[in-house]
Every structure is written in structure tokens, then in C-alpha cells.
Amino acid sequence: MKNEVTAQEIANHPKVKGLRMTRQRTEVYRVLMGHRDHPTAGEVFERAKQNMPSISLATVYNCLEALVQHGAVRQVNFERESSRYCPNLSEHGHFHDETSGKIIDIPLKKGAALSDLLELPKGAQIDNLEITLRGRVLQSKAL
Amino acid sequence: MKNEVTAQEIANHPKVKGLRMTRQRTEVYRVLMGHRDHPTAGEVFERAKQNMPSISLATVYNCLEALVQHGAVRQVNFERESSRYCPNLSEHGHFHDETSGKIIDIPLKKGAALSDLLELPKGAQIDNLEITLRGRVLQSKAL
DNA sequence: AAATAGAATTAGAATTATTCTAATTAATTA
């Protein structure tokens, strides 16, 4: 195993407390915590297979679903592309840079409230918020 | 034809200026302008067939794509569900009410800027913004 | 430690929204 982080450490992570951490779920969670990009299920599958060649794609989907349900991981959707998964649980949006193809987490400014921006319906209780931006980062010599 | 709005009126709509308005595109656009809910391509197909039984689903997809490209219509995605289409071009988010299943347009407060809420990367040029909310509207006797 | 029960994993089939293909038809231009 080339991984720096042990299975024990992953399984004891506070975010997965209460979730039965099987070998596969541990591996999937480790993959997500490892590269903090936003892999698709297929990409998670490819990475997980390096440590655990027997893992199946269906299991990766199952593990991701369990982690999302449990609130340990966020599922992010860009248009009709494959879902992507993100272990950053702080409130944030996603910027999809069309030049580099990279997805960047965009933190919400602290102190800022959604209701400052949006005319929310009276009595609305928000369970889930997704803010996705698409565009490009202009390369300026000055920066 | 039971429709209040004529094909002529639809084809002359300023939003579609410059787009070749075939019979099918006109019909698809009329469907969207008619019920201002957020139908899927399949739902648009069902509605369009009532006026134009010969229209095909592939054409509905093609027409919707043309209208989206042209900026006459917005394509909205909720998680991994089918895309939905919306003729409201003003900047707005979408609230998906889990109780009623309805999708409600949420206007951006005027004067409010996205950068008030988000820590945007330096030099970022935003081509597209999607804000989607999921939740429920609490029924209060007081309201 | 063995038996049990319930849950997770697996391979592969099924599903479903969407896109593609190739032929036909319609719209625009000359």
C-alpha cells in the first residue's frame, strides 16, 4: 500500500461515524480524501482498483450513495454530465473552468446569507443548495 | 387550433429573432411560453403532439437545443433528473419544492451581486450560473 | 469460537435520457 493514510484512520474519521465502514467504503472514502478534486464514479472506481482490484463499479456507486446519504460526501452535478463527488462539506459552490476543465470550490463569504441574494418564498426550508458557475479564468499578466 | 397565441406571434417574438423558425421550433417555443412550468423534453413532446401529431421526439430535442443555443430558453438541471426547460430569461434560481413537486423561479434580488455571496476567483468570467434549491415550503396557519 | 441474521458486494442485465445516423423533407437563395 502506497497510501499515506491507513484504513484505520479513514474508518475513524468523524464524518463517517455511525456508518458501517466496510473495506470498500473505506477505500472509496480514502480515494475521495486523497485527491481533493471532483472525480466521477468511474474515476473513483479507477483509483480504488489500484488498492483493491476486486472492487466493482456497482459497489463504488453503492459506497458513494451510502457516503452521500450519511452526509460524509457531497454529490455535485454539472449540467447533464456524470455526477461528481466532493468531500468538502463546508457550504460552497463550484466553478467549472472551461479553459482548464478544472472544478474549483468557491467558498461562501462568511456572514453572507442566501437571502441577501435571493427572494426566497415565505416559509421555505432549504434542504439543499447548489450553486454552479461555468466560465473561464482570464489570464492577466498583472496577476 | 385551440391555442390563443398564433404561430405568427410566436415566430415574431423578439427572443427568437435571427433563429430560423420552422413550424416545429415555433410549436416547441409556443409550448414553453404556454404553460410556464418547467417541462422536460418528454413533456414538451407530449404537449407539442397535441397541435402537431407528426412531430418527433428527436425534433423536440433539436428544437430545444436550438432555442437554448440561441438564448431564447434556459435549460435547467436538477440533480440527475431529465433536463427541464424554462422561458424565463431574467436571472433567477430554481426552488424545487419536495412537497408539491413544483419548481418555482426564484428571482435574484435587484441590486444584489453574486460576488456579495461568493469568493469568486480573481479574473473569473462567469458565462453561466445555476442556483438550485431543494426543500419544502412549510404550511403555516399564520401565513 | 461457531451459528445466525442482516447488510454489503458483485457481475451482469436492465433502464432511461439523450445523441447519433442516414434518409427524407422543408426552407431559403439564386
Add this chain to the structure above:
DNA sequence: TAATTAATTAGAATAATTCTAATTCTATTT
């Protein structure tokens, strides 16, 4: 009106995801 170009169509193809049913784990109880 003929020629040209673009749009429409039916049906096949694609791809992400979910489902199914059998197997294997894991945790718990003897």
C-alpha cells in the same frame, strides 16, 4: 422554379446509473 442548405424524422446507438439475484461479509448472539 431549381438548386442549396438546413431541419426533421425513425430508429439505432450510447452512456451513466440502477436493478436483480446470488454470494460473501460483518456484527451479534449463542
